[in-house]
Amino acid sequence: MHSNSDNDPxxxxxxxxxxxxxxxxxxxxxxxxxxxxxHGYTVExxxxxxxxxxxxxxxxxxxxxxxxxxxxxKVPA
Numbered sequence: 001m002h003s004n005s006d007n008d009p010x011x012x013x014x015x016x017x018x019x020x021x022x023x024x025x026x027x028x029x030x031x032x033x034x035x036x037x038x039h040g041y042t043v044e045x046x047x048x049x050x051x052x053x054x055x056x057x058x059x060x061x062x063x064x065x066x067x068x069x070x071x072x073x074k075v076p077a
Contacts, residue, residue: 009059023056030060037065 011024021030028050036046043061047054 009056009063023052023060025056026052028052030064033057033060034065 006024009024010021010030012019012021016022016027017029022028023030032050033043033046036049037043043057046052047057050057
């Protein structure tokens, strides 16, 4: 399966932010979530700040940032 399929929560397109990975259907870079978490904020803080589909953000977090132990918790990464 192609990594940029409609089922993938991350979209990469040269037409969106020059090919930087973004949350599918948005122009919000995945790197923003990483920066947010690195500054001690939670996934829930990010969702409130960016008014983005909560399930999309949580899915990206689980797939890209979580080690599996805290999948269902509100945690800074």
